[in-house]
Amino acid sequence: MNDIRIEECISRYRDVPGGLLPMLHSIQHALGYVPADAVPAIATAINRSRAEVHGVLSFYHDFRETPPARHTVQICVSEACQANGADALKAHAEASLGVAVGHSSGGDVALEPVYCLGNCACGPSVRIGDAVHARVDADQFDALMAAMRQEA
Amino acid sequence: MTLSLYISGDTTARALGADALVAVLEVQAAAADVPLNIIRSGSRGAFWLEPMLEMDWQGKRIGIGELMASDAEGLLATLLDNPESHPNYLGEVAELPWFANQHRLTFARAGEGDPIDLNTYRALGGLQGLERALSLTPDAVVEEITDSGLRGRGGAAFPAGIKWRTVLGAEADQKYIVCNADEGDSGTFADRLLMESDPFQLLEGMAIAGIAVGATQGYIYLRSEYPRAQLMLNEAIDAARLAGVLGERVLGSDKSFDIEVRLGAGAYICGEETALLDSLEGKRGMVRAKPPLPALEGLFGKPTVVNNVLTLAAASTVLAEGAAAYQAHGTGRSRGTLTVQLAGNIARGGLIEVPYGISLREIVFDWGGGTRSGRPVRAIQVGGPLGAYLPEAQWDLPLDYEAFAQAGAMLGHGGVVVFDDTIDMAAQARFAMAFCVAESCGKCTPCRMGSIRGVEVIDKLVANPADTAQKILLEDLCDTMEHGSLCAMGGLTPSPVRSALRYFPEDFGLAAEAS
Numbered sequence: 001m002n003d004i005r006i007e008e009c010i011s012r013y014r015d016v017p018g019g020l021l022p023m024l025h026s027i028q029h030a031l032g033y034v035p036a037d038a039v040p041a042i043a044t045a046i047n048r049s050r051a052e053v054h055g056v057l058s059f060y061h062d063f064r065e066t067p068p069a070r071h072t073v074q075i076c077v078s079e080a081c082q083a084n085g086a087d088a089l090k091a092h093a094e095a096s097l098g099v100a101v102g103h104s105s106g107g108d109v110a111l112e113p114v115y116c117l118g119n120c121a122c123g124p125s126v127r128i129g130d131a132v133h134a135r136v137d138a139d140q141f142d143a144l145m146a147a148m149r150q151e152a
Numbered sequence: 153m154t155l156s157l158y159i160s161g162d163t164t165a166r167a168l169g170a171d172a173l174v175a176v177l178e179v180q181a182a183a184a185d186v187p188l189n190i191i192r193s194g195s196r197g198a199f200w201l202e203p204m205l206e207m208d209w210q211g212k213r214i215g216i217g218e219l220m221a222s223d224a225e226g227l228l229a230t231l232l233d234n235p236e237s238h239p240n241y242l243g244e245v246a247e248l249p250w251f252a253n254q255h256r257l258t259f260a261r262a263g264e265g266d267p268i269d270l271n272t273y274r275a276l277g278g279l280q281g282l283e284r285a286l287s288l289t290p291d292a293v294v295e296e297i298t299d300s301g302l303r304g305r306g307g308a309a310f311p312a313g314i315k316w317r318t319v320l321g322a323e324a325d326q327k328y329i330v331c332n333a334d335e336g337d338s339g340t341f342a343d344r345l346l347m348e349s350d351p352f353q354l355l356e357g358m359a360i361a362g363i364a365v366g367a368t369q370g371y372i373y374l375r376s377e378y379p380r381a382q383l384m385l386n387e388a389i390d391a392a393r394l395a396g397v398l399g400e401r402v403l404g405s406d407k408s409f410d411i412e413v414r415l416g417a418g419a420y421i422c423g424e425e426t427a428l429l430d431s432l433e434g435k436r437g438m439v440r441a442k443p444p445l446p447a448l449e450g451l452f453g454k455p456t457v458v459n460n461v462l463t464l465a466a467a468s469t470v471l472a473e474g475a476a477a478y479q480a481h482g483t484g485r486s487r488g489t490l491t492v493q494l495a496g497n498i499a500r501g502g503l504i505e506v507p508y509g510i511s512l513r514e515i516v517f518d519w520g521g522g523t524r525s526g527r528p529v530r531a532i533q534v535g536g537p538l539g540a541y542l543p544e545a546q547w548d549l550p551l552d553y554e555a556f557a558q559a560g561a562m563l564g565h566g567g568v569v570v571f572d573d574t575i576d577m578a579a580q581a582r583f584a585m586a587f588c589v590a591e592s593c594g595k596c597t598p599c600r601m602g603s604i605r606g607v608e609v610i611d612k613l614v615a616n617p618a619d620t621a622q623k624i625l626l627e628d629l630c631d632t633m634e635h636g637s638l639c640a641m642g643g644l645t646p647s648p649v650r651s652a653l654r655y656f657p658e659d660f661g662l663a664a665e666a667s
Contacts, residue, residue, distance in 0.1 A: 017452060018414075020434030025376075025415055046434075059436040060417030062376055078338030079533055079580070080569045083496030084524070115420055115537075115587070116336060117377050118344040119164050120569070121199040121494060121501025130379040134167035 005030040006038045014045040020056055024063055033064045069110035071148055074127040075101060077113045081123035084135075089124045092138040097145070109145070154187040155232065158206040160263065161192030162348040163380045164341070170203040172221035180228035188228075194349020196263030197503030198250055200521075206245055206263075209235055215242040250519060255481065256505045257469050257489050258462060262349035268387045270395050273352040279397065281471030285360045286405045293364035294320050297467060299475035301487030305342075306332055306423070306460030307535065307564040307640075309486075309553045312467070315457060318447035319365040322455035327367035329358050329409075330432065330451055330458045333374040333381070334416050334423040337536025339495040339567030343461035345503055347374075347381040350465075351388035352397075355411060357464035359402055360471055361457050362409040370411040371451070373428050376418055385413050420537075420591035424639050425458040427593055438593045439639045460565070462491060483509040486552040494520045496533075496569035506551075513547040516570055527572035531580075531656065535564025537587055538644035540651035541577065562647070577656035582610045584648040592641060599642025602633040606649065617661030626653070 009026040013019035023042065027034050034057055043050045057063050075090050093111055094100055101111040119125040122134035126141065128148055136144070157177065159170050174190055181188035195202060201217035208214075216238050219227070230238050242248060256262075265272040273279065285293045298313025319327055331354065335343040347354060358370040374382055389411055392398040400408040414432055416422050422431045426440035429451050450456025466488060470478045481488050486508035492515050494501045499521035506515065512532060516522070523529055531541045540561040542549070549559055556563045571580075585606035592599045606629055613622040630646035637643040657664050 018432050018434040021417055021431065022414065025417065052435075056434065056436055060419050062417035076338075079537060079583070080339040080495040080567075082580075082583070083569055083571045083575065114377060114418075115591070116338045116340075117163075118335065118341040119167050120339045120341055120496065120567070121498065121503075122164055122168060122202075123496070125167065127377075132163050132167040134164060 003031065003035075003038075006035075006041065010042055010045045020046060020048075020053070021060075024057060028063060032068045033066055036065055069107045071109045071128070072112055073109060073145075073148075074112045074114040074117070076115070076117050076119070076123060076125040076127075077101075078116045078120075080116070080120035081125055084123040085137075086124040089126075089136060089138065089141060093141055096138075096142065154189050155181070155228075156189045156191065156207065157231070158191050158193040158263075158265070160195035160202060160204065160349075161267075161380075162195040163344060163378070164199045165195050165202040165204070166380070168199075168202045169220055173203050173205070173219055173224060176221045176224045177228055180224075184228060186228065186232065191266050193265055194262050194267045195345060196245070196251065196349075197259060197345055198248075198500075199502035200500040201242070204242075205231075207231065207235065212244045213246065215245040215248075216240045217242050250500065250504075253519075254505050255489050255507050257478075257481065258346065258353070258465050258491060259350070259503065259505050261353065262345060267349050267351055267384060268391055270352065270391050270397070273350075277472065278352055278468075279356060279403070281468035282356045282359050282363075282397070282403060285363050285471050286403060286407065290320055290364050290366060293360065293471065296470055296475045297364070300470040300478040301482070301485070302463065302466055302470055302478065303485075303487070303553070304460055305462035305466070305491070305565065307337075307562070309563070312459060312463055315447055315459070316361065316365055318445065319367070319455045319457050322448050324455050326369070326452075326454050327365055328451045328454055328456040329361045329365070329367045329370040329464075330429065330456055331358055331370065331372040331464055332423060332425060332428055332458055332460050333372050333378075334428060335378075335461070335565070336375060336420040336423045337538075337565050337567050339533065339536060339569035340493050340565045341495070342491040342493055342503055342566060344378050344381050346461055346465055347378070348384050351381075351384050352392065353465045353468050354385075354461055355388060355392050355398065357467040358411055359398065359409045360467050361459070361464060363402070363407050365455070365457055367457065368408050368410070370409065371432055372411060372413045373416060373422070373432055374413055375416045375422075382413060382415065389413070419593075420587075421593045421641055424641060426639075428458065429456065436593070438595050439641075441638065481507060483507070483550075483552055485554060490551055490563070490566055492551070492566045492568055494568055494570070497523045497525055497572050498570045499524045508552040509550045511548050511550055512542065512568070515551070515568065516547070520568075520570065523570060523572045525572050525574075527574065529570055530573040530575055531571045531577060533569040533571070533648065534567065535562040536567050537584060538562075538640060538647055539564050539567070540647045541571075541580065541655065542651065543655040545655075560647070561651070562644070577652040577659040578610065578614050581649045581652040581660075582607060582614075584645055584652075585610060588641060588645040596636070596638040596642060598633045598636035599638070599645070602629055602637075602642060603645060605629055606633070606645070610649075613660055623653075623660075623662065
C-alpha cells in the first residue's frame with residue numbers, strides 16, 4: 001500500500017466504535033474509491049479478517065473498488081420520480097452520454113441509479129456532487145451536463 | 153435599515169433554484185447599496201411554492217412563491233417598495249389555506265427562522281421539553297411518553313413508551329439512543345425536512361430519550377443521500393454542545409448526553425432497525441433475528457432505543473406540552489398528528505401535517521390539487537416501496553394505522569406517491585421485485601431468491617397472460633415471501649405486487665376478477 005492518505009484514514013477511525021463505515025467513507029472521499037490493497041491494512045488495523053472487510057466494502061452501493069469516472073451523475077429511479085418521467089430521463093441520459101446507468105468503469109461521465117434523494121415532490125431528481133436538481137427534463141439535463149463539464 | 157428576507161436552504165428549495173435567487177438578490181442589493189440580510193430558513197414543506205421568499209411586511213409574515221432567479225429582474229426594488237404588487241404575492245403565509253388547514257405540531261417551527269440558531273429555537277418554544285424532562289424522574293418521563301400514545305413514525309407504529317420502558321428497565325453499564333434517519337422510502341422526505349428545517353428538535357428529543365432511559369450516547373444513522381441534512385445536523389450539534397445542551401451536564405444538570413452523526417452508505421435495508429445496528433457496528437447491514445430485542449441487546453449488545461426521526465422529535469413536543477395535550481390530537485389508537493408527504497405526480501406537492509383520520513382523497517385532491525401532469529390520477533402508492541398501490545375505490549380510506557392495515561395496506565412513514573393514467577402497473581410490480589433484488593440484505597432465502605424469481609415470473613406472465621400457471625406461481629411466491637421472510641423487506645415486497653395484480657389486472661393482460 002502506497003498511499004499515506006489511506007494510513008491517515010485508518011488511524012483516524014481504527015479506535016472508533018463501529019468505525020469501519022466512517023473509515024471507508026473517508027478513504028473514498030480522499031481517493032474517489034477504496035483500492036483493493038487498502039483492505040489488508042484495514043483488516044489488520046481493526047482486527048477483522050480481510051474477508052469481513054471486503055464483505056462490508058462490497059455490501060454497500062456507495063463504496064467502489066475501482067477509480068470513478070471524472071464526473072458521476074446520479075439519477076433517481078424510485079417510484080416518486082418514475083411517476084414524473086424518470087424512465088424517460090434515464091433513457092435520454094443514457095442516449096445523450098452514450099453510457100448505461102450503473103455500468104461505469106472510469107471514463108468521462110458515469111450514470112448511477114439512486115433510490116431516492118428525498119426530493120420526491122419535485123422529481124425527476126438528479127444529484128451531481130452534493131447538489132440535487134429538481135424537475136429535470138431532457139433540456140435541463142443537457143444544460144446540467146454542459147455546466148458540469150465547464151466547471152471541471 | 154436592513155432588509156431581512158427568508159429563503160429556504162433545504163434540499164428541495166435549493167434543487168429548485170433557491171441559491172440562484174439568493175445570488176441575484178445579493179447582486180441587486182450591492183448595486184443599490186441596500187443592506188440585505190438573507191436568512192436561510194428551513195422550508196415549510198410547501199415545495200410547490202419553492203423557491204419561496206418571505207419577509208415581514210406591515211406586521212405580517214408575507215410570502216412570494218415560485219420565484220425563479222431568471223424572473224427576478226427588479227425584485228429587490230419591488231420588495232422595498234411594495235411586495236404586494238409582485239405577481240406571485242401570496243399574502244400572509246400562515247393564512248394560506250394550504251397551511252391554515254394543517255395541524256402543525258412537529259413542523260410548527262419549520263421555515264420560521266435560521267434552523268441552526270439556538271436562540272431562534274428557544275424563542276420559538278424549543279428546549280422546554282428537555283427542561284421539563286430534567287425536572288422529572290426517568291420513570292415519569294417514560295410515563296409521559298406512554299400516556300401520550302406516541303407510536304413509532306418509521307412505519308411499524310410500535311408504541312414508543314413500551315420501547316423506552318424496556319430500555320429503562322434493562323440493567324447495563326452503557327445504553328444507547330439510536331435515531332433511524334435512513335429515510336429510504338421513495339415518496340418520503342419528512343425526516344429530511346425536519347433535520348434540515350428544525351434539527352434542534354431532533355437533538356432535544358434524543359436528549360430526552362437519553363435522560364429517560366439512562367443512555368449517555370446517541371447516534372443518528374443518516375443516509376448518505378442526504379448531504380444537506382448531514383451538514384445541518386453537525387452544525388446544530390456543535391451549537392448545542394457549545395451552549396451546554398449536549399455534552400456533560402446537559403443544561404446544567406448532572407446528566408450527560410452526546411450525539412454523533414453516522415453516515416450510511418446507500419443500503420435501503422439499513423432502515424430496518426437491526427440491519428441499521430449492524431451497520432452502525434461497522435458490519436454489513438444484515439437483518440438480525442429477533443429476539444433478542446434491540447431494547448435489550450441492541451447496539452454493541454447494549455440496551456438501545458431505536459426510534460425514527462419524527463418519533464424522537466415528537467418526544468420534545470410531548471414533554472413540552474404534556475401527555476394529555478398530545479393525546480388530544482388524533483383518533484382511536486393513532487395519536488398526535490400525521491405527517492403526509494405528497495409526492496410523485498402531484499400539483500401541490502410537499503409535506504402536510506394533519507390529524508389522523510383524514511381521507512386519502514382529501515389530501516391528494518384538496519391539498520395536492522391532483523396530478524401535476526393534469527391527467528387523471530390512476531393509482532396512489534402509500535407507505536413507500538413496500539406499500540400497496542391503491543385504486544380509486546380505496547381513496548376514501550381514513551389515514552390511520554388500523555384502517556390501513558385492515559385494507560391490506562399500510563400507512564408506513566406517510567409517503568403518498570401519486571401516479572397518473574400513463575403508469576404501467578405491471579412495470580411497477582416488476583420494479584417492486586427488482587428493488588428487492590437490489591436491496592435485500594441476502595440473509596433469508598424468501599427475500600433474496602424470491603425477489604429474483606418474482607421478476608422472472610412477472611416477465612413470463614406479462615409475455616403470456618394466458619399462461620395461468622404463472623399467475624398462480626406469482627401468488628404462491630408472494631405467500632412464501634410474506635410469511636417466510638425475516639423482516640419487512642421480503643415480507644412486504646408482495647404488497648405492491650399483489651395490489652397491482654388485484655386492482656390493475658388489465659396491465660398484466662389479465663381480465664378483472666369477479667371479486
